[in-house]
Amino acid sequence: MNTYDTLVEELKRIHALGEVSNLLDWDEQVNLPPQSGDFRARQSAAMSAVVHREATQSRVGDLICELEQSGDLDSGQQLVLAEARKDFDRLTKIPEDFVAHKAEHLSKSYHAWAKARAENDFASYAPFLDENVKLAREEAAFLGRADDPYDYWIDRFDPGMDAATIERIFSGLKVELVPLVREILDSPIKANTHCMRGFPVERQESFLREVTAKLGFNYERGRIDRSLHPFCSGNAFDTRMTTRFFEDNPLDSLFSSIHETGHGLYEQGLPHEHVGTALGQSAGMAVHESQSRLWENQVARSREFWQYWESSYREAFPEQLAGVSSQELYLAVNAVALNPIRVDSDEVTYNLHIVLRFELEKALFDGNLSVMDLPSEWNRLSEEILGLRPGKDSEGVLQDVHWSGAAFGYFPSYCLGNLLAAQLWYALQEQVPEVLSEIAQGNFVPVLEWLREKVHRHGRHRFAQELSRDVTGKELSHECLIRYLKERYLPLYR
Ligand SMILES: [Zn+2]
Missing domain, CATH: 1.10.1370.30 (Neurolysin; domain 3)
Known part of the structure; x- marks a missing residue:
């Protein structure tokens, strides 16, 4: 598999995990029993941490860097790469303690x-x-x-x-x-x-x-x-x-x-x-x-x-x-x-x-x-x-x-x-x-x-x-x- 396809596979996996997290939010607003909110908060926090960890792995950053240097991409692929870079920077340049403090x-x-x-x-x-x-x-x-x-x-x-x-x-x-x-x-x-x-x-x-x-x-x-x-x-x-x-x-x-x-x-x-x-x-x-x-x-x-x-x-x-x-x-x-x-x-x-x-x-x-x-x-x-x-x-x-x-x-x-x-x-x-x-x-x-x-x-x-x-x-x-x-x-x- 070439580098671009590998990156796409990673992005789709991270997206699928993120959608599991979103489904918990949907369920919270549609189905959650009234006294189950605290446990849902724990589930959501745990899932968010998993998604964040997956999205900020150095492997993802390495794939992005490699593709930025190769320069051999069509316009659609360039868009995917540019947006992946933007997301990766946002997730990695913001310190973890800031993210935790902000969430709290x-x-x-x-x-x-x-x-x-x-x-x-x-x-x-x-x-x-x-x-x-x-x-x-x-x-x-x-x-x-x-x-x-x-x-x-x-x-x-x-x-x-x-x-x-x-x-x-x-x-x-x-x-x-x-x-x-x-x-x-x-x-x-x-x-x-x-x-x-x-x-x-x-x-x-x-x-x-x-x-x-x-x-x-x-x-x-x-x-x-x-x-x-x-x-x-x-x-x-x-x-x-x-x-x-x-x-x-x-x-x-x-x-x-x-x-x-x-x-x-x-x-x-x-x-x-x-x-x-x-x-x-x-x-x-x-x-x-x-x-x-x-x-x-x-x-x-x-x-x-x-x-x-x-x-x-x-x-x-x-x-x-x-x-x-x-x-x-x-x-x-x-x-x-x-x-x-x-x-x-x-x-x-x-x-x-x-x-x-x-x-x-x-x-x-x-x-x-x-x-x-x-x-x-x-x-x-x-x-x-x-x-x-x-x-x-x-x-x-x-x-x-x-x-x-x-x-x-x-x-x-x-x-x-x-x-x-x-x-x-x-x-x-x-x-x-x-x-x-x-x-x-x-x-x-x-x-x-x-x-x-x-x-x-x-x-x-x-x-x-x-x-x-x-x-x-x-x-x-x-x-x-x-x-x-x-x-x-x-x-x-x-
Ligand atoms: Zn609207």
Whole structure:
């Protein structure tokens, strides 16, 4: 076996071990008995140590060095090598005692955050968050990025992206989105989401299974279960999605399931033969989110989608929908309202939440904002950007889990994903002109095939910005998202 094949075999073995570890996390959120958490923590720690040990063996480093010197690789192999180098450096340049200290601190930080949120007490959590920012800076320094720690973290989630690019894109977005949100909210037309009550969970579940299977999710190599917060994990061979149910809010489980299906379809579309290497891995968080958002929003909130599904939906819930007209249903699907909570926000106002978090993270890492001043700055900016001041910190600065896990630089991916989804949506309609009429007839194959061809099969060959250029012929920007939101929402609310 040649050196490259040996490296690939090692990478696939390490990936398979990592997926065992991920399965423990999935199981923890889906199945774990309430008092088995401590033992699961021990299992997870033990598995993490095994994965880390395997991934940092000198043998892996030697193979990488040998291949870097040989220089006789095609472009796909070069990508696999470059990404293997990046991972290996990250795992070996960060000292073990730092990793252990960070893991222990993050666990305490998570519990401090959960308690602070429940008690609306930011001050008790501030020292933990302060330490998280320090740890994030230190980790960047180990990788030689002491001068631009925030860029290091952004690149971790979206390779090739940096704060300056995001700032440019977001400032253009903000200028157009703020007045658009105002215009929609000032409309006398309001969606009535309260008209949808008493939807039995079992029927909700069978309906969403029918929808997600029709979109193309392969249930022979995947599952959907229930968890507190919906997520999608796993890989092309075994894709695990979750959802949650509310009898009085059936659109929540339906749309979060379609969202996770978008993530799942991406995983299932990655080249199976390359899973475990960069060629069989997703191209960063923004691209992943573009897939979930495109299915959830552009496809599933369209007139055409509901032209097809409305009759089955009414068949599944005849009494519940008896008094709801088609137009009321479609408005409920596309309801817009200001909400202090990001995860409960609609697709129009959602992006302003992300702009807010980006500006705060940037100020934290530039040294222009201290953790103690974060709540007041959050509230001030929230009023300025979103037009809404949270009533309390638990609905403001304390609402999201990300910072408690030192996941800085992650938030922008959500909005970049929305921008990319809108760009892909227009490119899809240009390149497959019949796509909307196919959706209206319940044929989702043209959407999935196009995404498979343009996005999924390329693994990490093209990250968000390059993918945008190659597939849509445009730089990643706010333009298509604004066009899409105007085309979908203004006629509805006028
Ligand atoms: Zn998502």
